[in-house]
Amino acid sequence: MAIQKHDNLINGQWVVGAHYAPNINPSNIADVIGDYTQADAAQLDAAVKAAQAALPAWSTGNIQARADALDKIGTEILARREELGTLLAREEGKTLPEGIGEVSRAGNIFKFFAGECLRLSGEIVPSVRSGVSVEITREPVGVIGLITPWNFPIAIPAWKTAPALAYGNCVVLKPADLVPGCAWALAEIISRSGIPAGVFNLVMGRGSVIGDPLVNHPGINAISFTGSQGVGNRIAQQCAANLKKVQLEMGGKNPQVILDDADLAQAVELSVQSAFFSTGQRCTAASRLIVTDGIYPKFLGAMKQRMAGLKIGDALGAGIDIGPVSSRAQLEQDLSYVEIGKAEGGLLVAGGERLKLSAEGFYLAPALLTDTTAAMRINREEVFGPVASIIRVKGYEEALREANNTPYGLSSGIATTSLKYASHFKRHSQAGMVMVNLPTAGVDYHVPFGGRKGSSYGSREQGRYAQEFFTTVKTTYIAS
Numbered sequence: 001m002a003i004q005k006h007d008n009l010i011n012g013q014w015v016v017g018a019h020y021a022p023n024i025n026p027s028n029i030a031d032v033i034g035d036y037t038q039a040d041a042a043q044l045d046a047a048v049k050a051a052q053a054a055l056p057a058w059s060t061g062n063i064q065a066r067a068d069a070l071d072k073i074g075t076e077i078l079a080r081r082e083e084l085g086t087l088l089a090r091e092e093g094k095t096l097p098e099g100i101g102e103v104s105r106a107g108n109i110f111k112f113f114a115g116e117c118l119r120l121s122g123e124i125v126p127s128v129r130s131g132v133s134v135e136i137t138r139e140p141v142g143v144i145g146l147i148t149p150w151n152f153p154i155a156i157p158a159w160k161t162a163p164a165l166a167y168g169n170c171v172v173l174k175p176a177d178l179v180p181g182c183a184w185a186l187a188e189i190i191s192r193s194g195i196p197a198g199v200f201n202l203v204m205g206r207g208s209v210i211g212d213p214l215v216n217h218p219g220i221n222a223i224s225f226t227g228s229q230g231v232g233n234r235i236a237q238q239c240a241a242n243l244k245k246v247q248l249e250m251g252g253k254n255p256q257v258i259l260d261d262a263d264l265a266q267a268v269e270l271s272v273q274s275a276f277f278s279t280g281q282r283c284t285a286a287s288r289l290i291v292t293d294g295i296y297p298k299f300l301g302a303m304k305q306r307m308a309g310l311k312i313g314d315a316l317g318a319g320i321d322i323g324p325v326s327s328r329a330q331l332e333q334d335l336s337y338v339e340i341g342k343a344e345g346g347l348l349v350a351g352g353e354r355l356k357l358s359a360e361g362f363y364l365a366p367a368l369l370t371d372t373t374a375a376m377r378i379n380r381e382e383v384f385g386p387v388a389s390i391i392r393v394k395g396y397e398e399a400l401r402e403a404n405n406t407p408y409g410l411s412s413g414i415a416t417t418s419l420k421y422a423s424h425f426k427r428h429s430q431a432g433m434v435m436v437n438l439p440t441a442g443v444d445y446h447v448p449f450g451g452r453k454g455s456s457y458g459s460r461e462q463g464r465y466a467q468e469f470f471t472t473v474k475t476t477y478i479a480s
């Protein structure tokens with residue numbers, strides 16, 4: 001069968017880029033999902049200009065029409081969740097249930113922001129001057145560049161695009177080069193939603209080629225980025241130099257604390273889920289398991305037993321717990337961190353080796369290292385794969401100290417039956433999101449998402465907090 005070609009969406013037209021690149025299934029590298037076009041700087045420029053031209057009408061247009069279009073997009077995504085979930089699992093390597101779950105999340109996000117179109121409000125406040133009244137309103141920021149990573153190929157494009165459009169902005173979306181399929185499918189749905197040409201543009205291609213032209217383009221008013229800390233830092237500096245609004249969601253080195261009084265079965269289950277599900281490729285994954293002395297032997301034994309029962313295989317296979325790593329480069333990075341952990345003195349007690357299955361894919365047995373300390377690279381740097389290490393501590397105070405002993409601050413979790421410790425941890429954990437007896441990953445779509453320290457920069461994403469980034473405040477004084 002001929003491989004299908006997919007083009008960029010610019011000003012409502014499907015446009016061929018400089019060349020095509022294949023989208024490869026990490027479960028089976030002989031399976032090519034499709035060819036996806038690669039934009040150059042000139043095409044990027046055309047997309048930004050189309051968005052600029054569409055902005056005046058869209059930003060002041062009818063909010064019922066906006067809400068209807070977003071609702072229609074959400075409805076179609078939800079109706080096609082199995083098909084799109086299959087595409088997601090095929091291109092990124094999440095298991096099919098995880099893929100379907102992510103697609104459902106994307107659909108629900110569009111539905112949520114359809115409602116937000118109608119909920120935007122302002123304030124009228126008395127002036128300190130007689131005969132004057134003051135109105136505080138929110139307006140769109142303008143044309144927004146959205147740059148997304150490969151690990152959530154539809155949810156992250158959705159959670160940036162939906163609020164951007166809901167609050168009246170125009171969009172140029174650059175998805176991750178590794179997984180353009182879901183972003184293209186989303187663009188195709190948006191192109192039939194009734195949203196005018198130019199309001200939403202999709203420009204696929206490499207960050208190294210079109211990243212700088214997008215971030216530095218004078219027609220771009222703001223950048224919302226999710227990805228690694230290195231690229232995020234660079235974008236922040238470029239935006240600061242041009243005084244552009246910027247929002248960065250970056251990496252994590254999230255701690256999962258297990259206290260002596262934890263429910264053992266629950267603690268093991270949420271640790272396995274946090275560390276290894278979605279192949280550990282979640283910014284909210286727990287890669288540091290901080291375990292107190294009293295429960296340590298039982299916890300370690302139960303973890304090894306649970307890990308031995310995990311089924312690793314083709315993301316579309318029935319009963320598979322963990323799919324492949326998303327790319328060869330990421331697999332090599334994961335393997336190299338296992339070696340780094342061992343060289344630093346960590347003990348590899350489970351997994352950590354490449355698996356050869358019937359089809360050639362990037363399979364890795366989830367790895368667990370013990371005898372690690374906070375100073376080791378394995379506990380300071382983001383691996384972004386199914387690799388977790390255990391830090392053994394004496395008690396709660398030391399556990400909290402170690403949990404916070406990281407340059408990151410996205411998500412954190414505690415497993416305990418003690419209200420006292422749960423409450424204290426909730427208050428003192430230096431993370432944007434705290435989980436009590438729940439995995440560090442797995443969040444709702446209608447509440448704020450984001451972190452502290454090196455994990456995030458700028459205002460929160462998702463829920464109504466998204467309006468902080470996607471709108472700008474105007475204060476109007478009126479003489480009465």
Ligand code: NAP
Nearest residue numbers: 148149150175176177206207211227228231249250251283
């Ligand atoms: P990445 O390498 O930083 O890439 C992210 C995006 O930036 C991609 O679209 C990439 O394009 C683009 N890019 C690369 N160089 C660029 C440049 N010079 N200018 C502008 N854009 C550029 O990250 P990734 O490997 O895709 O994703 C993994 C990272 O994302 C991890 O660190 C993970 O923790 C983080 N993440 C964070 C969150 C969160 O909400 N905190 C959520 C998910 C993931 P290419 O694809 O062409 O390289």
